[in-house]
Amino acid sequence: MSNPTVDVPRTVSAGGAGRFLIWASIVLLCAWVLVPIYLLMVNALSSPAQVSGFPKSGLPGFDFASLQFFAGFAGVAKALWNSILVAVLTMALSIGIGAPAGYALSRFDFPGKEVFRMLVVMTRAFPLPLLALPLAVMFIRTGLDDTALGLALVHTVLAIPFAVLITFSLFSGIPLELEEAAWTLGCNRWQAFQRVVLPLVLPGIAASAVFAFTISWNEVFAAAVLTIENRTLPAFLIQNLNVSPLHLKFAGGAAMVIPALIFIFAVRKYLFAMWGIANR
Amino acid sequence: MKTTKTLLGAAALALMAAVPAQAQVLFWSTQAAPVEETQKMREDVLAGFEGGVDFQPQEVGPFITRLEAEISAGSGNIGVVGALHGDLSTYADAWVDLSDVDLSGVAVSEAFLELGKLGTDEQKYLPWMQANYVMAANKQALEYLPEGADINALTYDQLVDWAQAMAEDTGSPKFGFPAGPQGLKHRFFQGFLIPSFAGSTVTKFASDEAAAGWEVFKELWQYTNPASTNYAFMQEPLLSGDVWVAFDHIARLADAFNQRPDDFVAFPAPAGPMGRGFMPVLAGVAVPASAPDVEAAKALVQYMLQPDTQVATLLATNFYPVTDAPLPAELPASARALGPAITAMTTSADALPALLPVGLGDMGGQFNQVYTDTFERIVLGNQPIADVLAQQADTLRSVMEQANAPCWLPDAPSEGPCPVD
Amino acid sequence: MPARFLPYLMLLPATIFLLVFFVYPFIQIAILAVTQDGGFSLQPITTMATHWKFNAALGWTVLLAAVVVPLQLVMALSMATIVTKLKTGRSTILYIFSIPLGLSDLAAGIVWLAIFEQSGFLNSMLAGLGVIEQPILFLGYQNIWVIFLAVVLAELWRATAIVMVILVSGMGLIPKEYYEAGEVFGANGWQRFWRITLPLLRPSLQSALILRTLAAFEVFAVVTALGGTTLPVLMGETFNWQFAMQDRNVASAYALVILGISIAATLFFLRALRVPKGATI
Numbered sequence: 001m002s003n004p005t006v007d008v009p010r011t012v013s014a015g016g017a018g019r020f021l022i023w024a025s026i027v028l029l030c031a032w033v034l035v036p037i038y039l040l041m042v043n044a045l046s047s048p049a050q051v052s053g054f055p056k057s058g059l060p061g062f063d064f065a066s067l068q069f070f071a072g073f074a075g076v077a078k079a080l081w082n083s084i085l086v087a088v089l090t091m092a093l094s095i096g097i098g099a100p101a102g103y104a105l106s107r108f109d110f111p112g113k114e115v116f117r118m119l120v121v122m123t124r125a126f127p128l129p130l131l132a133l134p135l136a137v138m139f140i141r142t143g144l145d146d147t148a149l150g151l152a153l154v155h156t157v158l159a160i161p162f163a164v165l166i167t168f169s170l171f172s173g174i175p176l177e178l179e180e181a182a183w184t185l186g187c188n189r190w191q192a193f194q195r196v197v198l199p200l201v202l203p204g205i206a207a208s209a210v211f212a213f214t215i216s217w218n219e220v221f222a223a224a225v226l227t228i229e230n231r232t233l234p235a236f237l238i239q240n241l242n243v244s245p246l247h248l249k250f251a252g253g254a255a256m257v258i259p260a261l262i263f264i265f266a267v268r269k270y271l272f273a274m275w276g277i278a279n280r
Numbered sequence: 281m282k283t284t285k286t287l288l289g290a291a292a293l294a295l296m297a298a299v300p301a302q303a304q305v306l307f308w309s310t311q312a313a314p315v316e317e318t319q320k321m322r323e324d325v326l327a328g329f330e331g332g333v334d335f336q337p338q339e340v341g342p343f344i345t346r347l348e349a350e351i352s353a354g355s356g357n358i359g360v361v362g363a364l365h366g367d368l369s370t371y372a373d374a375w376v377d378l379s380d381v382d383l384s385g386v387a388v389s390e391a392f393l394e395l396g397k398l399g400t401d402e403q404k405y406l407p408w409m410q411a412n413y414v415m416a417a418n419k420q421a422l423e424y425l426p427e428g429a430d431i432n433a434l435t436y437d438q439l440v441d442w443a444q445a446m447a448e449d450t451g452s453p454k455f456g457f458p459a460g461p462q463g464l465k466h467r468f469f470q471g472f473l474i475p476s477f478a479g480s481t482v483t484k485f486a487s488d489e490a491a492a493g494w495e496v497f498k499e500l501w502q503y504t505n506p507a508s509t510n511y512a513f514m515q516e517p518l519l520s521g522d523v524w525v526a527f528d529h530i531a532r533l534a535d536a537f538n539q540r541p542d543d544f545v546a547f548p549a550p551a552g553p554m555g556r557g558f559m560p561v562l563a564g565v566a567v568p569a570s571a572p573d574v575e576a577a578k579a580l581v582q583y584m585l586q587p588d589t590q591v592a593t594l595l596a597t598n599f600y601p602v603t604d605a606p607l608p609a610e611l612p613a614s615a616r617a618l619g620p621a622i623t624a625m626t627t628s629a630d631a632l633p634a635l636l637p638v639g640l641g642d643m644g645g646q647f648n649q650v651y652t653d654t655f656e657r658i659v660l661g662n663q664p665i666a667d668v669l670a671q672q673a674d675t676l677r678s679v680m681e682q683a684n685a686p687c688w689l690p691d692a693p694s695e696g697p698c699p700v701d
Numbered sequence: 702m703p704a705r706f707l708p709y710l711m712l713l714p715a716t717i718f719l720l721v722f723f724v725y726p727f728i729q730i731a732i733l734a735v736t737q738d739g740g741f742s743l744q745p746i747t748t749m750a751t752h753w754k755f756n757a758a759l760g761w762t763v764l765l766a767a768v769v770v771p772l773q774l775v776m777a778l779s780m781a782t783i784v785t786k787l788k789t790g791r792s793t794i795l796y797i798f799s800i801p802l803g804l805s806d807l808a809a810g811i812v813w814l815a816i817f818e819q820s821g822f823l824n825s826m827l828a829g830l831g832v833i834e835q836p837i838l839f840l841g842y843q844n845i846w847v848i849f850l851a852v853v854l855a856e857l858w859r860a861t862a863i864v865m866v867i868l869v870s871g872m873g874l875i876p877k878e879y880y881e882a883g884e885v886f887g888a889n890g891w892q893r894f895w896r897i898t899l900p901l902l903r904p905s906l907q908s909a910l911i912l913r914t915l916a917a918f919e920v921f922a923v924v925t926a927l928g929g930t931t932l933p934v935l936m937g938e939t940f941n942w943q944f945a946m947q948d949r950n951v952a953s954a955y956a957l958v959i960l961g962i963s964i965a966a967t968l969f970f971l972r973a974l975r976v977p978k979g980a981t982i
Contacts, residue, residue, distance in 0.1 A: 340944045340945070341940065341943070341944045344944055344947070370947065451835060452835060452838075459929070460929045460930075461925050461929050461930050461937075505819075505838070506838055506841030506842055506843055506844075507818070507819055507838055507840060507841055508842075509841070509842040509928075509929040509930065509931050510814075510818075510840060510927075510928070510929045517819075520819075520820045521820070522819045522820055522836075642947050644947075645944075645945045645946040645947045645948075646946045646947075646948065648945070648946075649941075649945065649946050653753070656930065657753065660842055660931070
């Protein structure tokens with residue numbers, strides 16, 4: 001966390017009390033998010049005896065044995081690469097397919113609109129582990145089985161509702177008049193979209209891309225069923241954590257969390273730093 | 281345009297990721313799933329197999345889904361399936377006959393080979409490894425043992441008294457039981473509790489004797505750590521001290537003995553009026569007809585039964601050999617403590633062995649659920665024992681009839697489906 | 702190209718994709734709920750509805766969503782409002798707030814179990830403060846409401862970030878001029894929030910609520926980690942029938958129940974937060 005005391009809030013009405021209230025809530029909310037993560041890391045960095053001991057000190061024991069155990073798993077690097085590959089494919093597929101649909105839903109009234117919307121919602125509402133069996137049969141027959149693309153296609157099914165609904169809500173937040181103004185200035189529909197709408201919605205599109213990435217990153221079930229040689233990290237590493245000793249549960253959990261944190265950190269700029277454009 | 285570009289890029293990436301398939305045998309397993317056991321299976325047990333093995337232990341969901349997909353597609357990657365007797369009997373039709381696997385030089389238990397036929401005249405699976413359930417106690421608990429009780433010849437009544445004494449003196453219940461979602465509680469009811477009281481698993485399911493057993497268990501539950509409904513592996517609460525006395529599968533107690541060998545003792549499961557009921561655990565290896573290379577898979581099955589592999593498997597998983605493989609002198613603490621407890625149980629004067637269910641096919645899960653539901657309703661839900669047993673007996677009867685499964689030990693052999701009185 | 706085909710053209714890739722990878726397998730599974738041994742039968746649905754756990758599973762699932770989703774909405778709105786008010790440190794705070802995005806429900810279950818279990822962090826802290834002598838058993842099967850509370854906390858922690866990020870990007874689209882105008886007319890911060898932010902945020906609110914509620918109906922891993930089988934939920938029962946009992950017909954019936962309540966909730970949000978075709982100036 002950056003040093004909060006040097007940050008100056010922008011609120012106009014806030015006197016000392018208001019400012020204090022805001023910063024108190026921020027500190028509280030940050031603690032709410034960070035303390036459980038901290039505790040996960042404490043347990044991941046403790047020896048087996050410390051993990052099952054009582055009372056716990058709340059301080060890490062700096063015992064790296066549990067984490068090293070996972071690092072020593074043959075094939076971790078390849079699984080990590082597969083995970084990233086599948087997640088990036090999922091990101092590209094879900095935005096590429098979902099964003100046009102989101103735009104159409106927000107800008108046009110047409111017969112069948114509600115049907116399409118329900119189709120998208122159903123995709124999210126039906127448990128994937130049940131779909132995995134017919135999908136696996138289909139993939140084995142078509143040769144998509146055990147490929148990064150095959151798994152990414154399944155993850156895209158999970159991510160598409162996010163992509164469609166979020167881009168829909170973003171496009172709906174942009175006045176139609178803005179686009180119409182661009183048309184009267186001689187832009188065609190595509191140019192108007194590109195020059196006027198796209199810059200405004202990029203942060204939101206980035207957000208739904210991040211969702212797609214994390215959905216794929218954390219998905220275990222389909223990954224375990226549909227990949228054999230090309231296992232992803234969760235399928236490879238953590239699907240059996242439930243039945244593993246406590247200290248390894250935490251180390252495995254932490255091993256999955258850290259790359260995701262790095263990813264969000266890397267894209268946070270695209271996620272949030274676009275207010276300059278968005279605040280018209 | 282953007283979409284096309286994306287798709288092209290996606291396809292290119294996917295091609296890059298496609299690695300030429302290796303000729304390793306894919307070993308698809310529900311066993312040795314805890315990550316440390318997986319690691320040992322790969323490094324110590326399977327590394328010696330020529331041609332290489334890709335050992336993939338799975339949770340039950342992906343395990344079943346992938347297996348069923350390959351069976352119904354008629355082709356796939358799985359070479360060898362390793363699972364418990366119950367799981368293997370679900371897919372009896374999918375396995376190739378293994379009677380031509382060369383087992384010269386190893387003596388496999390005849391009883392297990394018979395189970396592996398799954399009621400057919402083909403060798404549907406070959407036994408792989410075996411285990412059992414025992415009790416384990418923290419040595420602190422021993423001072424609360426009721427007067428005159430012999431820890432190696434405990435009765436259920438004595439266990440209740442023991443748990444009560446610990447609970448009253450320490451102020452918190454110290455008996456523990458793996459009743460969590462991943463816990464193996466159903467085996468306790470099927471193979472230990474009900475047989476010990478009713479001398480039967482199925483036929484006398486709803487008898488007064490069985491009801492008396494549930495009565496005793498309900499009493500025991502008062503002195504059982506309520507967190508038991510979250511427990512999967514009793515070694516963890518034993519190590520943390522939340523539980524002092526526990527019942528579980530030996531592989532799920534082993535870590536306690538290996539981490540602190542001097543703090544724990546292992547001993548047989550208790551006895552009831554009909555004897556000391558117990559039920560073994562048997563895992564087997566089978567080859568699906570959809571295997572990419574049936575011969576290589578059979579070679580791996582043969583490898584799994586060799587003496588060195590059997591011993592290495594014991595060290596990796598705490599499951600014992602199913603052959604006459606001689607055990608090494610230097611065993612880990614868990615095997616030194618748990619082995620004698622199993623022997624004491626299986627050779628005790630009042631031993632009452634319950635066999636694994638035979639002939640249930642894909643009804644095995646529903647069979648287990650009858651016992652789990654009975655437990656949840658009687659003990660957790662506090663519903664009247666007689667009513668629950670009567671209702672669950674109806675379910676059990678329809679399971680037995682649908683599976684058309686005759687009785688197995690300790691129930692007397694039956695013509696047609698095993699009756700539920 | 703005639704404009705009336707344009708929307709269909711834009712929906713085409715998504716439609717084809719979903720037909721192949723969702724509708725086709727979905728129909729194969731959904732049919733199972735109304736068949737038995739190859740013929741039409743309502744037996745799977747009867748078996749499900751008369752099973753002793755069905756009502757509890759349905760009830761707890763709906764109750765969890767009804768408690769968690771509104772709380773998440775309030776938290777996410779507060780977080781998003783606070784964040785948009787900041788000038789410096791905004792991206793750091795936002796980063797911290799969005800960290801749980803990257804966490805699987807499995808990891809969340811592990812973390813919160815480590816807090817609440819008998820020899821866990823909460824008991825360690827209470828013992829350290831001298832409040833308790835003996836560790837308290839929070840997650841025992843008799844304390845079903847404590848388990849419920851723990852699940853609510855874990856879900857709030859894990860899944861509020863998703864709602865917040867959607868709302869933050871929606872708030873970014875609200876023109877500043879509206880707030881300036883509001884100030885000119887003397888609206889205080891609270892009034893500006895109710896009269897400007899909330900109405901203009903309707904599209905984002907709608908999407909966030911739909912997505913979050915659907916996910917809440919599928920809650921499973923966290924509940925299992927914290928409550929074992931004490932707190933039955935629909936998704937847990939679906940898993941149980943599919944994989945433990947291997948009755949795919951009944952499992953499919955359960956999945957259709959999840960689908961049904963999800964569609965009902967979606968229709969509710971679509972009606973309650975109707976979104977016009979593009980915002981107007």
